[in-house]
Amino acid sequence: MRSLPLDGVRSVVAIGAHPDDIEIGAGGLLLGLPPGVRVRYVTCTGTPDRHAEARAAAAAFLPTADVSFDLHCLPDGRLPAYWAETKAIVEAAARAGDADLVLAPARTDQHQDHRLLGDLVPTAFRDTVIMHFEIPKWDGDLTSRQVYVPMTVETARRKAALLSQCFPSQTSRDWWDDEVFLGLARLRGMECRSRYAEAFDVDRLMLRLGTAG
Template sequence: MIEFSLAGVRSVVALGAHPDDIEIAAGGLLLSLPAGVRVDYVLATGVPARQDEARAAATAFLAQGTVAFHLHDLPDGRLPAHWNATKEIVEAAARLGVPDLVLAPSTDDAHQDHRLLGSLASTAFRDSLVMHYEIPKWDGDLSRRTTYVPLTLEQGRRKVALLHEHFPSQKARDWWDDEVFLGLARIRGMECRSHYAEAYTVTKSVVTF
């Protein structure tokens, strides 16, 4: 197992199809980012109430950094039908600069909105490290991942507490509970010899000496 550090990361673009995607998938990584980091937080869909939840959540998860919000209101579940608009959202984020790290959905995600956003990220951010995250869901699309972010017991529990605090609109969903979030984190932690972890896929990287 090869280790590399994100300690030098100073700029991040976080792409989400829906409010709560980024926090569910990468909330532990957000909590682990170094102080002073700048995050461009980009959402493709979301009604005003849900966008308010996302703003509050991102501010809490990134309390040690600076967050710039880029929130859009394309229709949930219909991003492939709005391909041009979705591509422009991703390319507009890429025009902000060359970030050290990009967080995006997995390209093999079963949800069409996630899958489209993930595929567009890979082409728009050619000179950045792109880490594709996973989101547990009814479709059962979890698969083998290549990259892990270990989390301590405290970080894992803090992530879940913030999810509950900032996304009250989702609490009625039958999958929204500690066992789902911490169960997946425990399995991913086992895979990288940590208590908890988040898992990602990096599809292309370059080794330099």
């Protein structure tokens, strides 16, 4: 399996429907980004307490990054009913500046809020690599993915620990535990010959030859 380095990424836009989406789907990738990377965190829903969790998570997962926030409070579970407002949030994130990489939920996600973002993000970020992350849930919507980001054992365990540390409001949920997060990471790791990994879909990827203009 061929690999490409992420150390050339200098600017990232991370978009989630809810606080914790980004970290669940791409926390390992965030922990591996190079120092000094600029990251814009965008969430569409959340209370002040949940927004505080998102800020704490960004500080924990991106301790050496230059992080800015665009946190909104649309109703959880109702984003399709707020289509225009959600699209405006995504378009504002695209106008905020050039990004080397965009992280967003998968188009195949069965949660209506996640799926809407998965569909809207490519309409606003037309010239940027978009990696669509996956979020485990009772809907059973996991499917095959095309792109893998391997994680060391240390990184995978740190991700799981930080999720519970940064999002205490969610730890009482019956699906929220290290076994779920590490189990999915182990499965994706097996698929790419690593111990652990995160997996993504990518809409478009352009490879430039050395002689290309």
